[in-house]
Amino acid sequence: MRQLLTNIFNWRIHLRLILSLVMIVLATQLIPQPALATGVRDLPNLKPGDSTWVIDQGQVLSVINKGKINQTLDDLAKSTNNEVRLVTIHRLDYGETPESFVNGLFERWFPTPEAQAHQTLVVLDNVTNGTAIRTGTDVKLTLPDEIAESVVSETIQVPLRKGNNYNQAFLDASDRLATVLAGRPDPGPPPEEEIALVESTYKTAEETDAASATYIVIGLLIAATVIPMVTYFWYQGQGGQG
DSSP, X not given: OHHHHHHHHHHHHHHHHHHHHHHHHHHHHHSOOOOOOBXXXXXXXXXXXXXXXXXXXXXXXXXXXXXXXXXXXXXXXXXXXXXXXXXXXXXXXXXXXXXXXXXXXHHXXXXXXXXXXXXXXXXXXXXXXXXXXXXXXXXXXXXXXXXXXXXXXXXTHHHHHXXXXXXXXXXXXXXXXXXXXXXXXXXXXXXXXXXXOOOOSSOOHHHHHHHXXXXXXXXXXXXXXXXXXXXXHHHHHHHHHO
């Protein structure tokens, strides 16, 4: 009987060690790690005429609102030949600024003056909420630099100051850019006191992963405590019957 209890005790210790190691490994793999910085080369390749208008690497836009923005910019491209692309990223490389990033990406995607002529590119880093815009030569005839800068410094920034409302910011920016580039009067930036909030319709990937990881870790902690106890009492009962 003493040997049986000794074996049970040793087995419990080994089981708890194994469960603890499994828990640590899973927690390390499942809990979201800080995202790496984004460089120009981390974005997919594009060229004039591609129908990709929004690249949301920062994961700040809802699926519904992204669809609305894509439709607005697609209609603009088909009716005017002016192409607008909106890019969100999460964390700039060390030493990079929104301005240097937008210039580098613009020149990578559109390497010649001819390719750049009808292009507009807006970039936002959601860590700092820094924004920048770059436009081609023909675009400037319809969209002067003053209005372009107002789009990123006012149209986008006003909703962000109201609580990081990225959906509203990019809906307003796409609507204003499409209006001006279609040759209609500039509606201007939204009045700061009259921002209507557009709520996100889904959880971000980080939020979903964090919740799942938390539940798994809690489950492992419970298992590491309960399983050895249940096993011990079961063997006690078996020994008692013998």
